[in-house]
Amino acid sequence: MDQWPSLLAGYEGAEPLPTTLNPDGQSVYNPPGPRSAAYDEFPKPFDPSKNGFDFHIYYMPAVAAQVQYAKELYERIRREFPELRIYRLWDKPVGPHPTAMFEVNTFSPHQTGAFFSWLVVHRGPCDVLVHPNTGDVVRDHTELATWIGRRWPLYEECLSLTRPS
Numbered sequence: 001m002d003q004w005p006s007l008l009a010g011y012e013g014a015e016p017l018p019t020t021l022n023p024d025g026q027s028v029y030n031p032p033g034p035r036s037a038a039y040d041e042f043p044k045p046f047d048p049s050k051n052g053f054d055f056h057i058y059y060m061p062a063v064a065a066q067v068q069y070a071k072e073l074y075e076r077i078r079r080e081f082p083e084l085r086i087y088r089l090w091d092k093p094v095g096p097h098p099t100a101m102f103e104v105n106t107f108s109p110h111q112t113g114a115f116f117s118w119l120v121v122h123r124g125p126c127d128v129l130v131h132p133n134t135g136d137v138v139r140d141h142t143e144l145a146t147w148i149g150r151r152w153p154l155y156e157e158c159l160s161l162t163r164p165s
Contacts, residue, residue, distance in 0.1 A: 039109055047135040051085065051105040053112050055119065056129040058152055061091050061100040069124045074102055076122070081115060096141060096154040097129075120148055127152060 020029040037043075042052045059070035071089065078086055085105040093099055106112040119128060127149035131140045138159045 050133040
C-alpha cells in the first residue's frame with residue numbers, strides 16, 4: 001500500500017459510519033456532511049494550467065457508417081456543448097492514437113460529468129478514451145485513463161517522447 005496513500009487521511013478521528021440500511025433495504029444510510037470540493041474543482045494532482053479531461057472519440061475510417069456517425073456526433077457535440085474545446089476530426093491515426101478520432105476537452109467537474117453521461121448514451125459505434133491532465137502524459141493516458149466502449153492499444157512510445165524529465 002506504500003504506492004497508494006490512504007484515502008482516509010484526515011478522517012482518523014471521525015465517527016464510525018452507520019451500518020443502517022435505507023428504506024430500499026439494500027443501500028446504506030450516509031449521514032449528511034459537507035459537500036465535497038470535487039463537485040467544483042478537480043482534485044490534486046490535476047494540472048490547473050490545463051483543461052481537466054480529454055475525451056478522444058475513436059472511429060474506424062474504413063467503415064463508412066462509423067465515419068458518418070462520427071461526423072454527426074462531432075457536429076452534435078459542437079452544437080450541444082459549445083463551451084467545450086473541440087478539435088478537428090482526424091481521419092487517420094495521430095500521436096498515440098491508433099485510429100481516426102477527434103478530441104473534446106472539459107474544464108470543470110460539472111462539464112466533465114455532464115459530457116461523460118451524455119456521451120455514454122450517444123457515442124454509438126465510437127469508442128472513447130477519457131483521461132485527466134495531471135502533467136504526467138504517460139500515466140494520464142494509461143494508468144489514470146478510462147474507456148467508454150472498447151479499449152484500443154495506444155502507441156505509448158509516442159507519449160514517452162513528450163514526458164517531462
